[in-house]
Amino acid sequence: MTRPIVQVLLQASVTLLLTALATAQQEVTAYTNAHILPGGKPTISNATMVVSGGKILALGGADVKVPDGAKVIDCKGMTITPGLIDASFQSSNNQQDLNEQSEEVTPHLRILDNIDPEDPLFRRARNNGVTAVHIMPGTRNVIGGLGCVIKTYGSDPKSMVIKADASMRIVMGAEPSNGNRAIRGGRVNSMYYRRPTSRMGVIWSVRRAFYDAKEALTKTQGAPGDAPPSPGTQIMMQVLQGKLTAVTTARSEQDLRTALRIAEEFGYETVIDEAQDAYMVADELAKKNAVVMLGAPSAETISGSAAQDGSAPRSGTVAVLASKGIRFVITTGTNPSALPLIREAMFAHRFGLGPQLALDAITIEPAKLLGLDDRIGSLATGKDADFVIWSHNPLDPAAVAVSVHINGMSVSQPR
Amino acid sequence: MQILMKRRTTGALLFTALCTAHLCPTQLSAQDVLVQASKIVVAYGEGSTAATVLTDSALLLRDGKIAFVGADIPAEARRAARVVDYGKATISPGFVLAATTLGRDADLAEGALAFTPDLRAAEAFDPWQKELAQLATAGVTSFGLAPSPRNVAGGIGALAKAGKKQGRIETAEAFVGFSLTRAARSQERMPTSLMGALEMLRDSFKTARVGVQVGPDLAVLRQVMSGQRRALIHADTFAELNGALDLAKNFNFAPVIIGARDADKVMAKLAERGVGVVLAPLNPKARIADLELPKKLAKAGVPFCFAGRPDQLRFSAALAVRYGLDRNVANAALTRTPANLIGALTTVGSLRQGCGADFVVFEGDLLDLGSRHVATWVDGENLHGESPAGAKTSQTTNSAGGR
Structure with a gap:
């Protein structure tokens, strides 16, 4: 008689314990009555989104059932979007560490080594609704190195990383040769007496690096006993094999054409970054199916060291790219006069881009470009719970991010 | 008096050096020094280890090292040594x-x-x-x-x-x-x-x-x-x-x-x-x-x-x-x-037997900035401050001279 009672008690306590553990790990929150712009799909009105364990459990209209015991947050009058993704984000203000300047071609160096989770620029981005960023090395090297995609919140770069080796940056134009000098007699007392000193020289460096990688590729296939290629060449080889995305930073018309030409010459695909003069080469971009990361479309001028590239930014570029069917994303990029990402999209909308396209260009499109659309950039069941609750439609100038969530957790500071 | 003592010490050292070099190479080294104080911290604790502190004790210095600590000092060595007495002060590792x-x-x-x-x-x-x-x-x-x-x-x-x-x-x-x-x-x-x-x-x-x-x-x-x-x-x-x-x-x-x-x-x-x-x-x-x-x-x-x-x-x-x-x-x-x-725990940082005879003498607590820094010794030599001669522990030896 006593045994069954003990058993029942034991079972009950085990069940209770398990339930307690499960709730601690999987607290369920439901956001109801919201206007949801899920990214890449039509708007859902009077929507409910259920979040648990850092993922989205369910998303839909008022018919979505709120699970028992869920914490309910009424978002009446507010708009929810996916967390914004800045596909070209400058992390720290410390220019010196953005490039390893002892060489012009450093494909294997990782900007991830430079990440400080407490960088105030992450906090600023977060408070403006940006939950993931693609960070690349700076623009002072011809081939700067490897970019990474990280979330904008965490205590350790490792926990923030979504994709460690996401891209390799190539830079066209005047910036990489800026500061290099030719030897014309006299004392040579600096390592900056070196090639390239001209735009032609920059392109020579790119060609040389790809040539070496191409040769190394044929060698490794031919003779297995050869010494392994240098770490930099190995990265270049991955680009040639289509395993790693090349991002070419080019602003003026001539640099844009060069970027496309070199890619064709060596047979790799490249994303075009910054691309202020893209409206002038729209047909070529369309023909090559190139993807464009447009830097700060709101800016009428370029300030900083990129100003000398001689590009002429136009507010109408976004509309031109859209009309030609060119895939593009909006970024803050290298222009110091860039606005917060959401404001860049707002200006793009103002200059003729449809609201859905404007928002997609900072959410689902960058996610696709970075190969991470299975996790971020849109709101759907099973995706990361990275989202922003806005006071108004985010493209409204009055909109502010009321709360920003990464992996379901609120990470924005109260205003 | 102090000048005289210094001279005598120099003489003794010279004599010892000569002995070591020419006359009796195996017998003698520099004279032992017995350093006394009312408090001697042999080693400060680290983590859960407590500090090792001796009261009214002494260290015997030989060849620049701590040869013996406190009660371990042999009576014979104690008698033969030159005595330096810091009285109420505290000796701590340097x-x-x-x-x-x-x-x-x-x-x-x-x-x-x-x-x-x-x-x-x-x-x-x-x-x-x-x-x-x-x-x-x-x-x-x-x-x-x-x-x-x-x-x-x-x-x-x-x-x-x-x-x-x-x-x-x-x-x-x-x-x-x-x-x-x-x-x-x-x-x-x-x-x-x-x-x-x-x-x-x-x-x-x-x-x-x-x-x-x-x-x-x-x-x-x-x-x-x-x-x-x-x-x-x-x-x-x-x-x-x-x-x-x-x-x-x-x-x-x-x-x-x-x-x-x-x-x-x-x-x-x-x-x-x-x-x-x-x-x-x-x-x-x-x-x-x-x-x-x-x-x-x-x-x-x-x-x-x-x-x-x-x-x-x-x-x-x-x-x-x-x-x-x-x-x-x-x-x-x-x-x-x-x-x-820096991987030197066995040679410096404490006054255990075999470590370098490196110590500081303070009147009062080391961390009280008002405490007077009396002396610093390195390798058994007084490099800074006072070196007060103490009372002889035995009448059979001379405080300044040889054995």
């Missing part, structure tokens, strides 16, 4: 300055290359340099002569001491110095950036690990990976610290971090991986969060000490106590912990 270039930065950074792990700091040591004189005045009895933080892999550091006339190297190869700080990222040679510096180290460690035949530079990295040599890495910002800790984890060694300004942000990793820290000297004008860093390190169980100018050590420890650090830990941070962090 301070250890974990890492310094002692103002000789130019000689301790090979400017042409950033990767020079096999260079030896001991070979840039000038035993007559005037900076050595400041050490005893500040209570510092030994120091880690470290390569300058201007090189990513600077070289092998030494353990050195000041002396009555000239300094000397105690251990020529004590640790290896690395640096990821801004100082190491010159604009005129590789690397110019943190990512370049980290890649340089990762690549070198990788080659050292897999290479069949490695040169003398990579051989040093192998010694670091096998635990034969302690690695001291200069790192301040989060990214530098995180890079250093990841490097150490990947290549399986526990480093000591020098600087560690942002240690607070990587505290859990420091504690979990048994990493020690050499802090920059504390500045009373610093933010309170920085002044409380020693307390936080102690709470997390991370061993730490201070570096900087010799005269900043005691002040930094006192300031750390002012901002919440336990006194016992602060005392250890001046003596035992730095000795441990």
Whole structure:
């Protein structure tokens, strides 16, 4: 008689314990009555989104059932979007560490080594609704190195990383040769007496690096006993094999054409970054199916060291790219006069881009470009719970991010 | 009287030297010294270990080392020794300055290359340099002569001491110095950036690990990976610290971090991986969060000490106590912990039998800045302050003369 009672008690306590553990790990929150712009799909009105364990459990209209015991947050009058993704984000203000300047071609160096989770620029981005960023090395090297995609919140770069080796940056134009000098007699007392000193020289460096990688590729296939290629060449080889995305930073018309030409010459695909003069080469971009990361479309001028590239930014570029069917994303990029990402999209909308396209260009499109659309950039069941609750439609100038969530957790500071 | 004593001592020493050299080479060494005080701290505790303190006791110094401590001193040796009595004062182990270039930065950074792990700091040591004189005045009895933080892999550091006339190297190869700080990222040679510096180290460690035949530079990295040599890495910002800790984890060694300004942000990793820290000297004008860093390190169980100018050590420890650090830990941070962090625990940092006869004498508590610093002894010699002759313990010997 006593045994069954003990058993029942034991079972009950085990069940209770398990339930307690499960709730601690999987607290369920439901956001109801919201206007949801899920990214890449039509708007859902009077929507409910259920979040648990850092993922989205369910998303839909008022018919979505709120699970028992869920914490309910009424978002009446507010708009929810996916967390914004800045596909070209400058992390720290410390220019010196953005490039390893002892060489012009450093494909294997990782900007991830430079990440400080407490960088105030992450906090600023977060408070403006940006939950993931693609960070690349700076623009002072011809081939700067490897970019990474990280979330904008965490205590350790490792926990923030979504994709460690996401891209390799190539830079066209005047910036990489800026500061290099030719030897014309006299004392040579600096390592900056070196090639390239001209735009032609920059392109020579790119060609040389790809040539070496191409040769190394044929060698490794031919003779297995050869010494392994240098770490930099190995990265270049991955680009040639289509395993790693090349991002070419080019602003003026001539640099844009060069970027496309070199890619064709060596047979790799490249994303075009910054691309202020893209409206002038729209047909070529369309023909090559190139993807464009447009830097700060709101800016009428370029300030900083990129100003000398001689590009002429136009507010109408976004509309031109859209009309030609060119895939593009909006970024803050290298222009110091860039606005917060959401404001860049707002200006793009103002200059003729449809609201859905404007928002997609900072959410689902960058996610696709970075190969991470299975996790971020849109709101759907099973995706990361990275989202922003806005006071108004985010493209409204009055909109502010009321709360920003990464992996379901609120990470924005109260205003 | 004192002049007379000095002369007599010199005479005795000369005599002893002659004996050693010519007359009786095996019999005699310099005369033993019996140092007495009402309180002798043999070693400060570290972590859960308590300090070892003797009351109304003595140390017997022989050949520059602690030959016997307290009750272990044989009666015969006690009778024969010259007595120095510090009365009511406290004798503590001398301070250890974990890492310094002692103002000789130019000689301790090979400017042409950033990767020079096999260079030896001991070979840039000038035993007559005037900076050595400041050490005893500040209570510092030994120091880690470290390569300058201007090189990513600077070289092998030494353990050195000041002396009555000239300094000397105690251990020529004590640790290896690395640096990821801004100082190491010159604009005129590789690397110019943190990512370049980290890649340089990762690549070198990788080659050292897999290479069949490695040169003398990579051989040093192998010694670091096998635990034969302690690695001291200069790192301040989060990214530098995180890079250093990841490097150490990947290549399986526990480093000591020098600087560690942002240690607070990587505290859990420091504690979990048994990493020690050499802090920059504390500045009373610093933010309170920085002044409380020693307390936080102690709470997390991370061993730490201070570096900087010799005269900043005691002040930094006192300031750390002012901002919440336990006194016992602060005392250890001046003596035992730095000795441990540079791998010299068996030779310096405490007054155990066999250690160097390096000690300081204070009237009152070491960490009370009002306490008078009475004397500093290094290798059994009084380099700073007073050396009061004590009452003879036996009538059969002469306090100043020979046996």
